[in-house]
Amino acid sequence: MPQQFYTQMKMKIQIKTTLILLTAFLSIILLFSGFVYLSVSNYSYEDFYKLLEIRAVTTARVELDRESGSQEMIALRNEFFEKLPQEKDRYYRITPGKSFTEEAKALDIPITFFNEIVKEGKSEYNKNSVFYKGIRYKSKQGEYVVIASAQNYFELHHSAYLRRTLVFAIIAAFVFSALIALYFSRYVFRPLRNITDRVKEISSENLHLRLANNSSNDEMSDLIGTFNNMLDRIETSFETQNNFISNASHELRTPLTAIIGEADVTLSKIRSTDEYIETIKVILDEAETLDRKTKALLFLAQTGFNGKTQKFDKLRIDQLLWDVKETIEKINTESRIHIDMSLLPENPVKLKVKGNEQLLHLALSNIISNACKYSNNNVVNVSIGASDQNVFIIVKDHGIGIPGNELKYIYDPFFRASNTLKYEGYGIGLPLTRNIIRIHSGEILVSSIVGQGTTVQINLPIGKFE
Amino acid sequence: MEKTVLIPTDFSIASLNIVKNYLSMQSSNTRINVILLHGLHQNDSITSLLFYSKRRLLEDLCSKEFREGCTVLKNKYASQLRTMKTDIFSGLTQAAFDQYAEANAITEICVPISYKPNFKNKNSFNLLPYFKVSGLPIETAGSETDIPMPEKGKVAELFFNRVSVS
Numbered sequence: 156m157p158q159q160f161y162t163q164m165k166m167k168i169q170i171k172t173t174l175i176l177l178t179a180f181l182s183i184i185l186l187f188s189g190f191v192y193l194s195v196s197n198y199s200y201e202d203f204y205k206l207l208e209i210r211a212v213t214t215a216r217v218e219l220d221r222e223s224g225s226q227e228m229i230a231l232r233n234e235f236f237e238k239l240p241q242e243k244d245r246y247y248r249i250t251p252g253k254s255f256t257e258e259a260k261a262l263d264i265p266i267t268f269f270n271e272i273v274k275e276g277k278s279e280y281n282k283n284s285v286f287y288k289g290i291r292y293k294s295k296q297g298e299y300v301v302i303a304s305a306q307n308y309f310e311l312h313h314s315a316y317l318r319r320t321l322v323f324a325i326i327a328a329f330v331f332s333a334l335i336a337l338y339f340s341r342y343v344f345r346p347l348r349n350i351t352d353r354v355k356e357i358s359s360e361n362l363h364l365r366l367a368n369n370s371s372n373d374e375m376s377d378l379i380g381t382f383n384n385m386l387d388r389i390e391t392s393f394e395t396q397n398n399f400i401s402n403a404s405h406e407l408r409t410p411l412t413a414i415i416g417e418a419d420v421t422l423s424k425i426r427s428t429d430e431y432i433e434t435i436k437v438i439l440d441e442a443e444t445l446d447r448k449t450k451a452l453l454f455l456a457q458t459g460f461n462g463k464t465q466k467f468d469k470l471r472i473d474q475l476l477w478d479v480k481e482t483i484e485k486i487n488t489e490s491r492i493h494i495d496m497s498l499l500p501e502n503p504v505k506l507k508v509k510g511n512e513q514l515l516h517l518a519l520s521n522i523i524s525n526a527c528k529y530s531n532n533n534v535v536n537v538s539i540g541a542s543d544q545n546v547f548i549i550v551k552d553h554g555i556g557i558p559g560n561e562l563k564y565i566y567d568p569f570f571r572a573s574n575t576l577k578y579e580g581y582g583i584g585l586p587l588t589r590n591i592i593r594i595h596s597g598e599i600l601v602s603s604i605v606g607q608g609t610t611v612q613i614n615l616p617i618g619k620f621e
Numbered sequence: 622m623e624k625t626v627l628i629p630t631d632f633s634i635a636s637l638n639i640v641k642n643y644l645s646m647q648s649s650n651t652r653i654n655v656i657l658l659h660g661l662h663q664n665d666s667i668t669s670l671l672f673y674s675k676r677r678l679l680e681d682l683c684s685k686e687f688r689e690g691c692t693v694l695k696n697k698y699a700s701q702l703r704t705m706k707t708d709i710f711s712g713l714t715q716a717a718f719d720q721y722a723e724a725n726a727i728t729e730i731c732v733p734i735s736y737k738p739n740f741k742n743k744n745s746f747n748l749l750p751y752f753k754v755s756g757l758p759i760e761t762a763g764s765e766t767d768i769p770m771p772e773k774g775k776v777a778e779l780f781f782n783r784v785s786v787s
Contacts, residue, residue: 260723497645498697500697540780541693544692547776556771604770608770
């Protein structure tokens with residue numbers, strides 16, 4: 156189901172992208188054609204009114220003034236002035252105190268048209284694609300209102316043609332942009348689809364598979380890289396889990412087997428009291444080992460979860476190190492720990508971290524006692540330094556080291572390196588230490604050369620105390 | 622007393638060890654300015670000149686460990702060390718280097734006994750020939766041999782390097 160859901164989501168995004176692109180295209184086209192339509196028709200109206208005005212003036216000159224040579228004018232007018240459709244030229248004399256109500260009624264145009272001509276000198280009016288242009292004309296006989304009217308040819312034919320053209324253009328552009336948007340969204344989401352298809356192939360059975368990263372350095376290759384990284388981590392944790400279960404059952408079974416075997420042998424016949432005491436001692440010993448292991452496991456589990464909040468105090472790392480040294484020397488009198496203060500910062504504030512003293516004490520004593528143990532009580536160097544962000548604790552031994560190919564397993568519970576067989580231990584210390592360092596948002600780095608020694612570097616962030 | 626010392630660097634922790642050795646030899650009342658200098662031939666194409674930024678260049682070259690190591694040293698020698706900075710020298714001639722030394726008021730140069738820089742960038746070059754001709758006093762520090770150690774390249778490398786100082 157989740158896969159289906161994912162496909163649905165992706166389809167949705169794809170459609171959404173298409174729609175957004177389409178809307179953008181369409182709005183631009185509509186804006187554009189609307190602008191073209193309005194400005195062209197506006198221009199043609201104005202043009203037509205100008206034409207009518209010329210007609211009105213000519214009519215007035217010819218009809219009202221009857222100047223010398225008006226005969227030629229009439230001839231010219233008839234010859235060159237193409238009659239406009241339904242063209243009519245009228246003139247009315249202006250007599251003061253008389254309004255044009257009757258004329259207005261007769262022509263079926265509002266009286267305001269006439270009033271405006273008288274007042275302003277000219278006026279425009281249109282109705283049912285018949286356009287009226289009126290002017291006030293001062294002739295020798297007196298003042299006249301001259302009105303030229305005609306049907307707008309543009310309104311009749313051109314504008315319809317323009318509308319048709321624009322509608323066709325919009326439809327064509329819509330289809331075209333829809334195709335582009337569809338192609339574009341497909342093109343953009345194709346790599347995503349490919350990734351989905353390939354990720355689907357990977358399951359817990361074939362975790363070693365990785366996504367091929369053949370695209371150049373873009374967001375998709377980043378995504379693929381992130382996916383591959385995640386797969387790496389998942390694979391490791393799968394392995395860790397498998398290792399942990401087999402190791403844990405093995406570790407827990409060893410003492411149990413010893414207990415069962417011991418009891419079995421003893422019960423096979425009647426024994427003397429001394430023998431019983433011996434047997435029970437062995438059983439107690441093994442049971443104690445078991446107890447220690449389960450306790451360590453429990454502790455590991457507790458520190459591993461973040462649900463529980465530990466109490467964090469201000470503490471100085473150098474002080475803590477001296478305490479740890481003392482503790483270890485008490486337990487193992489042969490240990491030789493050398494604390495090196497040569498890079499100790501001059502400002503003691505830089506050594507203060509926020510942490511739980513008990514936990515950090517445990518973590519550091521784990522590391523340092525390991526260093527003592529695996530170097531056969533050779534000198535262990537412990538050094539402190541601080542940068543502006545971190546306190547560094549470095550533990551260096553000259554012991555047996557850790558084989559390079561086993562370094563990545565050292566944090567697995569119960570894992571023990573192949574060269575540690577003659578040393579006691581059951582592989583809880585380091586994972587526990589790492590958990591503790593992680594709780595303190597620090598970092599632990601282990602580097603080692605077999606036969607030369609191991610260096611453990613612990614970075615703890617400096618506490619911010621105001 | 623105040624000194625400005627020039628130390629060649631390849632941005633490795635090993636080169637910081639030279640700084641550490643040098644600083645440990647100085648008397649406590651000397652105030653020291655350290656310039657960690659890296660020789661780098663610059664690309665002279667128009668685009669790289671147009672977008673040239675020394676800060677970004679240095680950011681690319683310095684690793685996180687190197688920067689942390691620098692601050693560890695700064696904190697350790699907080700009272701002695703006045704300034705410590707990394708710089709890039711990209712001059713071609715001896716005169717350019719002499720100019721650089723004069724402009725930065727270099728009083729001393731400190732080089733490792735066995736200087737085998739390990740450059741990450743193919744345009745980096747060895748500054749030692751310039752040092753030798755410049756006539757500035759040259760001190761040496763560090764160890765003869767290169768002991769393999771597990772902590773190579775980590776900040777930890779800075780911590781254990783008890784080597785004789787000549």
